Structure formats: C-alpha cells, structure tokens
Amino acid sequence: MVADLTRRPGTDMPLPPLTQIPPQIAAVADYEDYARERMSDAAWAYLSGGAADEHTLRANREAYVRVRIQPRVLRDLAGGGTGLDLLGTPLPFPVLLAPVAYQKLVHPQGELASVLAASAMKTVMVASTQSSIGLEDMARAAEAPLWFQLYFQRERDDTLRLVRRAEAAGYRALVVTVDAPINGVRNREQRLGFGLPPDVEAVNLRGMRPMAGAVARAGESAIFGSGALDGAPSWDDIAWLRSATRLPLVLKGILAPADARLAIDAGAAAIVVSNHGGRGLDTVPATLEALPWVAAEVAGRLPVLMDGGIRRGTDVFKALALGSTAVMVGRGYVHGLAAAGAVGVIHVLHMLRTEFEIAMALAGCRTLQDIGRNALWPHPAIA
Numbered sequence: 001m002v003a004d005l006t007r008r009p010g011t012d013m014p015l016p017p018l019t020q021i022p023p024q025i026a027a028v029a030d031y032e033d034y035a036r037e038r039m040s041d042a043a044w045a046y047l048s049g050g051a052a053d054e055h056t057l058r059a060n061r062e063a064y065v066r067v068r069i070q071p072r073v074l075r076d077l078a079g080g081g082t083g084l085d086l087l088g089t090p091l092p093f094p095v096l097l098a099p100v101a102y103q104k105l106v107h108p109q110g111e112l113a114s115v116l117a118a119s120a121m122k123t124v125m126v127a128s129t130q131s132s133i134g135l136e137d138m139a140r141a142a143e144a145p146l147w148f149q150l151y152f153q154r155e156r157d158d159t160l161r162l163v164r165r166a167e168a169a170g171y172r173a174l175v176v177t178v179d180a181p182i183n184g185v186r187n188r189e190q191r192l193g194f195g196l197p198p199d200v201e202a203v204n205l206r207g208m209r210p211m212a213g214a215v216a217r218a219g220e221s222a223i224f225g226s227g228a229l230d231g232a233p234s235w236d237d238i239a240w241l242r243s244a245t246r247l248p249l250v251l252k253g254i255l256a257p258a259d260a261r262l263a264i265d266a267g268a269a270a271i272v273v274s275n276h277g278g279r280g281l282d283t284v285p286a287t288l289e290a291l292p293w294v295a296a297e298v299a300g301r302l303p304v305l306m307d308g309g310i311r312r313g314t315d316v317f318k319a320l321a322l323g324s325t326a327v328m329v330g331r332g333y334v335h336g337l338a339a340a341g342a343v344g345v346i347h348v349l350h351m352l353r354t355e356f357e358i359a360m361a362l363a364g365c366r367t368l369q370d371i372g373r374n375a376l377w378p379h380p381a382i383a
C-alpha cells in the first residue's frame with residue numbers, strides 16, 4: 001500500500017503527518033525515529049538496510065568520525081559563499097538529492113514532494129529510473145534542474161527509450177548507476193519478507209521487459225545460470241550510450257581508482273564515489289575511505305561526487321576536503337520525506353547547508369576552493 005500517514009502501520013493508532021516541525025528535530029538524524037514509526041517494519045528494512053552483515057553500511061557513517069577537521073581562527077571570512085557550477089547546473093550549495101527508488105512507500109506524494117523540496121532549495125534532485133512517479137510528471141513539477149538516474153534495461157531499445165524521454169522532459173544529466181547489475185544480499189529485507197505493495201510500482205518501466213529474477217533450484221547456479229546478468233551493462237555499453245546522447249554522463253558507483261580512470265577514458269563527465277549506501281557488496285570500503293584514492297587518480301580531470309552516510313554538514317565538509325566536488329544525500333532526506341513530506345526534505349537540506357556553512361566558518365574557509373586537505377587534521381590513515 002502507498003504509505004498511509006494517518007495511522008501507525010499495522011494498527012489503528014492515529015499518527016498524523018507532522019505539519020509543524022517540533023524543536024526535538026534539530027539534526028538530520030533526528031528524523032530517523034519519526035520516519036521509522038510511520039513505516040511498516042518491512043518497508044523500513046528496505047529503506048534502512050544494507051547488504052549482508054551491514055559492515056559497509058556502518059563503515060560509511062563511522063568513517064566521518066575518524067576524520068578530524070582542523071579549526072582555523074581570525075581569518076577574513078567576509079564575502080564568502082557555497083555556490084558552485086556542476087556540469088552547467090548552478091547549485092547554491094554542494095548537496096544534491098541522491099536517486100532513491102519507490103518513494104511512495106514512505107509518503108503518499110512520493111517523489112513529487114522531494115522534487116518540490118529540491119526546487120525550494122534550488123538544488124538538483126536525481127530522479128531514479130525506479131521512481132513511483134513518472135519522470136515526465138516529476139519534470140513538470142520541478143522548478144530547479146533535475147538529473148535522471150539511468151538503470152540499463154535488458155533491451156537496449158528500452159534503455160534508449162528512457163534516455164529519449166529524459167531528454168524530452170528536460171533532464172540535464174544522466175546518472176548511470178554502474179554498481180548494481182544485481183542487488184546485493186539484502187538479508188534484512190528477506191527476514192521481514194519485504195515485497196513491493198501492488199500500488200507502488202516503477203512507473204517509468206511500464207511495458208518494458210523486466211530484468212530476470214535470480215531463482216534457482218538446489219544444485220543450479222542462482223546468478224550466472226539464471227540470466228540475471230544478461231542485461232548487465234559493460235564499458236562497451238557506456239561507449240554506446242555516450243554516442244547516443246548529448247547529455248553529460250555521470251557514472252555512479254565507482255570505488256576503485258582503476259574504474260575512475262576507465263570512466264574518464266569512456267567519456268564520463270563526472271563520477272560518483274558510491275557503494276550504493278552499503279546495499280551492494282558488503283565489506284567494500286566506506287566511500288569516505290575510497291574517495292581520496294579516487295580523487296588522486298582523477299587529479300581534477302572531472303568532478304568527483306560522493307555519497308554514503310551523509311547526515312551532517314561536517315560530513316559534507318570532510319568529503320570536499322578529501323577531493324569531492326559535491327555530495328549526494330540518500331536516506332537522510334527520505335527520513336525527512338517519511339516524517340513530514342516536502343517540508344521535511346526542505347528542513348533536512350536546510351540543516352545540512354547551515355551546518356556546512358558553520359563548519360566552513362569555524363575552519364576558516366571562505367569559499368569551497370578553501371576546503372582542501374589542509375582543512376583537516378593530519379591523519380596517517382588517510383591516503
């Protein structure tokens with residue numbers, strides 16, 4: 001069922017949506033409990049879970065704690081700012097909304113509320129291929145530029161149809177997710193029997209041939225033998241896509257420096273250092289750990305974005321100090337959406353921006369260009 005915000009899931013207990021943000025919500029993480037009590041346990045497992053034993057999910061958050069900021073005093077901070085240009089899109093601060101599928105699971109307005117929030121904050125939302133609102137409807141509702149996250153489909157024609165629709169609707173970039181040819185081992189979802197309710201679907205994919213599911217009998221190959229990887233894209237497909245569209249390609253889901261180099265060779269306009277929020281392969285590094293290695297390989301040749309565990313303005317600051325141009329926030333804003341719709345997402349973005357500006361000021365950084373390695377306390381474990 002599309003999220004019903006009037007009662008606690010599975011009970012008759014009334015639970016109205018927040019129409020005013022209580023003072024108890026003073027930080028992004030404060031939204032988590034409000035979100036959780038408005039969702040079924042299974043939907044919560046889908047949203048908040050990671051792969052397998054969730055080591056990478058936890059590592060994404062823990063990595064920020066290990067990195068320390070170096071405060072600087074008495075610097076001239078007048079006339080500072082947080083604005084930047086990303087692939088021709090102006091952004092007032094370096095935080096975008098990451099693609100998150102099926103947002104009607106958490107709020108009846110789904111992605112439309114997130115689009116409105118991104119517009120109000122003048123930042124970019126990356127709309128998922130597997131959104132529960134159609135990409136054209138999101139574009140019509142948007143008053144700020146949108147980017148489209150592309151999952152390659154089993155048939156190239158279907159992939160191309162999505163690209164043409166995104167172009168026609170005015171999306172400004174294609175964010176091609178490259179780290180999820182199949183889902184990771186989602187034990188938390190399995191234990192709670194998560195399945196999509198019938199009234200929440202990937203609207204953009206209506207009429208398209210679905211990817212093969214991995215179902216095998218004992219003694220059979222569950223993945224390689226099932227056809228589940230038949231539609232998985234390769235570097236050749238990126239080259240093909242490059243020649244098929246004029247939209248800039250942003251490759252999302254790079255962790256290995258060698259893949260960053262291949263992305264540059266393939267004509268990517270930007271990359272996103274991401275481990276899919278710890279939902280893909282468990283025990284890969286935290287994104288903040290991988291970021292400096294990737295940034296060193298890229299050496300300024302293209303913008304490097306990152307996501308994973310962003311909940312504080314200081315997280316944004318550390319990501320920029322370690323080589324990121326901008327960050328994307330995933331679950332953090334979806335918690336705001338679940339609790340309070342567009343207002344919650346606006347509030348999350350506003351808190352992140354405010355905290356980020358405070359971090360800049362107290363670290364003596366006037367502009368984004370001032371945020372480099374020397375804004376961090378020297379740490380032997382950082383590349």
Ligand SMILES: Cc1cc2nc3c(=O)[nH]c(=O)nc-3n(C[C@H](O)[C@H](O)[C@H](O)COP(=O)(O)O)c2cc1C
Pocket residue numbers: 046047048060098099100101128129130149177252274275276277278307308309310328329330331332
């Ligand atoms: C519920 C959920 C759905 C997601 N759906 C998509 C998706 O459709 N496409 C995609 O590229 N990434 C998807 N992601 C990954 C996010 O874009 C992002 O990489 C990740 O959530 C960042 O970590 P964070 O949630 O800790 O901020 C999803 C993540 C979550 C939690």
Ligand SMILES: CC(C)CC(=O)C(=O)O
Pocket residue numbers: 101130180183276279
């Ligand atoms: C529909 C899913 C494949 C969306 C996704 O990327 C995720 O749940 O992490």
